[in-house]
Amino acid sequence: xxxxxxxxxxxxxxxxxxxxxxxxxxxxxxxxxxxxxxxxxxxxxxxxxxxxxxxxxxxxxxxxxxxxxxxxxxxxxxxxxxxxxxxxxxxxxxxxxxxxxxxxxxxxxxxxxxxxxxxxxxxxxxxxxxxxxxxxxxx
Amino acid sequence: xxxxxxxxxxxxxxxxxxxxxxxxxxxxxxxxxxxxxxxxxxxxxxxxxxxxxxxxxxxxxxxxxxxxxxxxxxxxxxxxxxxxxxxxxxxxxxxxxxxxxxxxxxxxxxxxxxxxxxxxxxxxxxxxxxxxxxxxxxx
Amino acid sequence: xxxxxxxxxxxxxxxxxxxxxxxxxxxxxxxxxxxxxxxxxxxxxxxxxxxxxxxxxxxxxxxxxxxxxxxxxxxxxxxxxxxxxxxxxxxxxxxxxxxxxxxxxxxxxxxxxxxxxxxxxxxxxxxxxxxxxxxxxxx
Amino acid sequence: xxxxxxxxxxxxxxxxxxxxxxxxxxxxxxxxxxxxxxxxxxxxxxxxxxxxxxxxxxxxxxxxxxxxxxxxxxxxxxxxxxxxxxxxxxxxxxxxxxxxxxxxxxxxxxxxxxxxxxxxxxxxxxxxxxxxxxxxxxx
Numbered sequence: 001x002x003x004x005x006x007x008x009x010x011x012x013x014x015x016x017x018x019x020x021x022x023x024x025x026x027x028x029x030x031x032x033x034x035x036x037x038x039x040x041x042x043x044x045x046x047x048x049x050x051x052x053x054x055x056x057x058x059x060x061x062x063x064x065x066x067x068x069x070x071x072x073x074x075x076x077x078x079x080x081x082x083x084x085x086x087x088x089x090x091x092x093x094x095x096x097x098x099x100x101x102x103x104x105x106x107x108x109x110x111x112x113x114x115x116x117x118x119x120x121x122x123x124x125x126x127x128x129x130x131x132x133x134x135x136x137x138x139x
Numbered sequence: 140x141x142x143x144x145x146x147x148x149x150x151x152x153x154x155x156x157x158x159x160x161x162x163x164x165x166x167x168x169x170x171x172x173x174x175x176x177x178x179x180x181x182x183x184x185x186x187x188x189x190x191x192x193x194x195x196x197x198x199x200x201x202x203x204x205x206x207x208x209x210x211x212x213x214x215x216x217x218x219x220x221x222x223x224x225x226x227x228x229x230x231x232x233x234x235x236x237x238x239x240x241x242x243x244x245x246x247x248x249x250x251x252x253x254x255x256x257x258x259x260x261x262x263x264x265x266x267x268x269x270x271x272x273x274x275x276x277x278x
Numbered sequence: 279x280x281x282x283x284x285x286x287x288x289x290x291x292x293x294x295x296x297x298x299x300x301x302x303x304x305x306x307x308x309x310x311x312x313x314x315x316x317x318x319x320x321x322x323x324x325x326x327x328x329x330x331x332x333x334x335x336x337x338x339x340x341x342x343x344x345x346x347x348x349x350x351x352x353x354x355x356x357x358x359x360x361x362x363x364x365x366x367x368x369x370x371x372x373x374x375x376x377x378x379x380x381x382x383x384x385x386x387x388x389x390x391x392x393x394x395x396x397x398x399x400x401x402x403x404x405x406x407x408x409x410x411x412x413x414x415x416x417x
Numbered sequence: 418x419x420x421x422x423x424x425x426x427x428x429x430x431x432x433x434x435x436x437x438x439x440x441x442x443x444x445x446x447x448x449x450x451x452x453x454x455x456x457x458x459x460x461x462x463x464x465x466x467x468x469x470x471x472x473x474x475x476x477x478x479x480x481x482x483x484x485x486x487x488x489x490x491x492x493x494x495x496x497x498x499x500x501x502x503x504x505x506x507x508x509x510x511x512x513x514x515x516x517x518x519x520x521x522x523x524x525x526x527x528x529x530x531x532x533x534x535x536x537x538x539x540x541x542x543x544x545x546x547x548x549x550x551x552x553x554x555x556x
Contacts, residue, residue: 012160016153022470026443053439056475149448161331165304192300195336292433299429
């Protein structure tokens with residue numbers, strides 16, 4: 001299952017090449033992650049969780065344009081001991097344009113060190129895990 | 140006298156019209172204000188001052204492009220009792236492209252209400268007041 | 279009548295003061311203008327119209343925050359011979375936070391000079407004129 | 418050898434966590450790539466080259482803050498037949514904060530298909546190749 005957001009591209013997000021600028025998808029991916037966490041974890045004892053982004057990968061597969069809405073899908077690739085890897089896709093007009101993978105780490109707010117992802121969060125995230133669920137347990 | 144910054148335009152600051160997007164100058168103007176305050180007030184007892192932006196005006200006079208550096212000039216139009224009005228210009232290739240006027244208010248950090256601009260700040264700002272210095276006293 | 283958009287604030291649109299950064303409303307106002315034109319003029323013979331932004335005013339009335347959706351209202355203040363003045367408001371949690379006024383000019387794409395706003399556009403814009411309709415005729 | 422840019426962080430590039438927002442480094446990395454190409458290739462027969470970004474990786478190693486200038490280093494990791502992989506670092510106050518790796522492809526402007534990196538470009542890029550120069554030849 002994916003969490004889905006509709007994105008209205010902005011003129012300020014295009015560039016002189018006539019398409020959506022290459023940094024814009026990184027902005028949208030962050031928006032998707034934020035609203036996925038809010039939607040999925042709202043009301044959980046551990047929300048909001050202190051998180052730190054460690055790694056971002058963006059694959060540019062096809063062009064994005066101003067003219068039509070984009071669809072942003074956010075799911076999970078893997079939940080480790082303290083780390084969470086999200087997998088996201090941006091679609092426009094039926095074309096897959098961008099794939100994004102982000103690894104974030106759950107931080108203990110006192111020690112500022114990595115801390116285990118709470119069980120309640122793990123349970124709420126489970127339906128969004130893509131592919132082989134056996135990836136889920138290893139750190 | 141003006142405080143001057145050189146701006147390197149970014150591809151991400153252009154848009155599909157082929158020029159610098161219309162919101163970009165507002166971003167540059169804020170950068171100019173921030174670095175003007177830092178440069179002019181560094182070491183002053185009241186720096187950093189709690190400030191609140193109240194009003195922004197941008198006049199778009201000529202196009203800005205990616206291809207050459209822009210020059211950003213920051214000066215002061217008026218120092219009132221608690222309010223400060225900045226006047227800024229953005230130039231590119233010898234052409235005046237944007238004029239910006241921003242009114243900010245000095246805030247007392249406890250009461251969160253407007254507070255008089257300290258004398259030390261007033262003295263440091265004085266050389267940057269444009270035009271008739273007699274504007275300086277009235278609130 | 280206003281054209282209304284719902285804005286989902288982004289973390290990247292906040293700043294270290296803990297609120298929505300002061301340049302962000304200028305970005306949202308442009309988004310509102312763009313989608314107002316598309317919604318109101320789609321299918322008109324003269325859409326898209328070559329337009330040039332000449333003047334922007336932003337009044338910061340109250341703080342905007344990340345935590346809740348914002349409501350962006352776009353209407354018209356005045357339609358001159360070649361110029362169009364838009365009036366916009368940004369609301370959050372029932373509070374009016376920002377007022378924006380933007381003057382744009384309709385440009386003849388060949389001569390690159392101001393050109394009369396077409397009657398069809400004038401007719402479609404009419405319902406969005408705020409306040410005294412008698413403002414509508416003078417240039 | 419690296420191409421070096423100094424970055425003045427902007428308030429609008431911070432976020433409510435009090436640091437530089439996680440998407441900001443992606444914007445700076447693009448700025449670094451653009452100015453590296455301009456600096457290194459200006460005057461070359463094939464500049465500007467039509468390029469397409471295919472893959473971006475950002476490693477977040479340490480926090481970036483508004484308060485001091487950042488140093489952005491841009492070099493090359495590998496030059497393939499049609500693809501170029503850049504390697505970039507962002508430093509602040511002597512700390513390495515971000516590593517970025519970007520793969521771009523040289524495109525033939527007529528066919529819109531990948532095309533060999535011209536020899537003149539290859540020669541100009543050579544001094545910026547990091548590490549083992551034997552990586553340079555394979556596609």
